[in-house]
Amino acid sequence: MRRARASRQSAGNGNTRTPADPSAGEEWDKHLAGLRRLAGADVKETTVASPLDQFTIKPIVPLSLGKLDISFTNSALMMGIAVALIAGVLVFSVRSRDLVPGRLQSVAELGYEFIAGMVRENVGDEGRKYFPFIFSVFSFVLMGNLLGMLPGAFTFTSHIAVTFAMALTIFVGITLIGLTRHGTHFFSLFFPHGAPIAAAPILIPIEVISYLSRPISLSVRLFANMTVGHIILKIFAGFVVTLGSVQFFILPGILPFGMLIGLTALEFFVAFLQAYIFTILSCIYLNDAIHLH
Amino acid sequence: MxxxxxxxxxxxxxxxxxxxxxxxxxxxxxxxxETTSDVAARNTGQLGLGFRIAVDLLAGVTVGVGMGLVLDRWLGTSPWFLLVFLILGFAAGMTNMLRTVRANDAARARVAAERREREHKDAR
Structure with a gap:
């Protein structure tokens, strides 16, 4: 309403907006009042929800096991949806078993070949039996990232608890694989070959810390990327509303809106890339455990 | 033939x-x-690489500090293990960073070599 009146007025003034013109000056004051309103007292009128609200975990079905809170939350719901979607799409798409795949079957085959190639290149033939696990990790992370891109959805990969639990499972599993394959010889991983024995007291702690830091870097990378991306999206979406409701026409809102479109595309790319990086690093760690350098 | x-x-x-x-x-x-790592080398920008190595350093220091604090609490030697493991953690973080950058450089070099070869083949 107000904006419409403002634009009608400016049309009546014939585009003169120099403060020297008295009527344009009056309108200028109105714009300034709008800006002041933005910065000052009744900001609540135009600001949108906090960019961190989207990460709140809300219990849907409150449950508890003794003192432990095991409520079914929105995070758990999204994980369930992700698993159901992955299983549903994969089972449904290859149901017809066409020699020439249809659209959905192509997607399933593409995903399969992508991960199969990744395991073959990074782990070799011994990695073949771990393919189901690697494929599950990839599809779960990717589906979590992509589901988070739906408006109003919860991104479970934006929580360090989720990503660290996954990274820790992978880390412990890979360490056990290495230990069962190589026994105590596995610990030669902690001493770079060719280094002088005298350097061992320094090199071994460094290598051990470097090894133990793997689950942290793996989980922090995924969690931080998803969190930061979603916060930026929310902030720019807020800019669209606040700048669009300043009493200049709707024009200032268009700039952050354009940015938002670009950022959304970027965020889809990041969703794929982070799932990819999470998976390929798991492959590389698995390769280290199997081949010991 | x-x-x-x-x-x-x-x-x-x-x-x-x-x-x-x-x-x-x-x-x-x-x-x-193309191998999958070639695709990654081509697609991840400098910003992505910078973020990755920053996390690598952070993870090393975090684990070092954590181990130092735990050892200090256990043996009651505060703050000596923390100091030693802070430095060791920093070194481990640097090792992580170097490894990431080296792997990235190798993949980039491979992509560049393949591209040159392809262009050379096309030119002939």
Missing amino acids: SETDPGKTSSSSSGDDFAARLAAARGRRDAGR
């Missing part, structure tokens, strides 16, 4: 011949195929 003569290949399609043709076809298939 036997493969240009269709009559000859069909008449002499023994097991050996098939194995050779299969190997040749696999070679042709894999020659043009």
Whole structure:
């Protein structure tokens, strides 16, 4: 309403907006009042929800096991949806078993070949039996990232608890694989070959810390990327509303809106890339455990 | 050239011949195929790499500090283990960073070499 009146007025003034013109000056004051309103007292009128609200975990079905809170939350719901979607799409798409795949079957085959190639290149033939696990990790992370891109959805990969639990499972599993394959010889991983024995007291702690830091870097990378991306999206979406409701026409809102479109595309790319990086690093760690350098 | 003569290949399609043709076809298939890490090297920008190595450093220091604090609490030697493991953690973080950057450089070099080769082939 107000904006419409403002634009009608400016049309009546014939585009003169120099403060020297008295009527344009009056309108200028109105714009300034709008800006002041933005910065000052009744900001609540135009600001949108906090960019961190989207990460709140809300219990849907409150449950508890003794003192432990095991409520079914929105995070758990999204994980369930992700698993159901992955299983549903994969089972449904290859149901017809066409020699020439249809659209959905192509997607399933593409995903399969992508991960199969990744395991073959990074782990070799011994990695073949771990393919189901690697494929599950990839599809779960990717589906979590992509589901988070739906408006109003919860991104479970934006929580360090989720990503660290996954990274820790992978880390412990890979360490056990290495230990069962190589026994105590596995610990030669902690001493770079060719280094002088005298350097061992320094090199071994460094290598051990470097090894133990793997689950942290793996989980922090995924969690931080998803969190930061979603916060930026929310902030720019807020800019669209606040700048669009300043009493200049709707024009200032268009700039952050354009940015938002670009950022959304970027965020889809990041969703794929982070799932990819999470998976390929798991492959590389698995390769280290199997081949010991 | 036997493969240009269709009559000859069909008449002499023994097991050996098939194995050779299969190997040749696999070679042709894999020659043009990029490895997954090549795709990553091409697609992740400098910003992504910067973020990755920053996390690598952070993870090393975090684990070092954590181990130092735990050892200090256990042995009651505060703050000596923390100091030692802070430095060791920093060194481990640096090692992580160096490894990431080296792997990235290797993948980039491979992509660049392949591109040069392809352009060279096209030019001929």
